[in-house]
Amino acid sequence: MAITVKLDDLLHDNRMTLTELAERVDITLANLSILKTGKAKAMRFTTLEAICRELQCQPGDLLVFDQD
Template identity: 60%
Template sequence: MGIIINIDVMLAKRKMSVTELSERVGITMANLSILKNGKAKAIRFSTLEAICDALDCQPGDILEYESEKEE
């Protein structure tokens, strides 16, 4: 799996729409969709900071690592 993006979880907890987050962060809906669906190859720290600020959370609330090894 690798890195899991939990933006949907934080949006639900904050009762915020994807559109509102997009406007607050200043990124397009298309780029936010790519990020939240786990299709992004990278994220800028400034974007991560803006998302955390808008959602009032920590990076660890959004990003999660899951080992690809089967135990």
């Protein structure tokens, strides 16, 4: 997949668990797992905004485009 989701790294940097993030952004753990494993087909701006707010990052820190 060309777009890689760096959620694992951001969670590690912020010392936060996926469950904790799920509670803070009000998204189910199952959906966040789909996002983390790169199985999501699309992402809403509201989701991106909530994750960036809670993890104090920019969208570019979360989503990375791989040339390969």
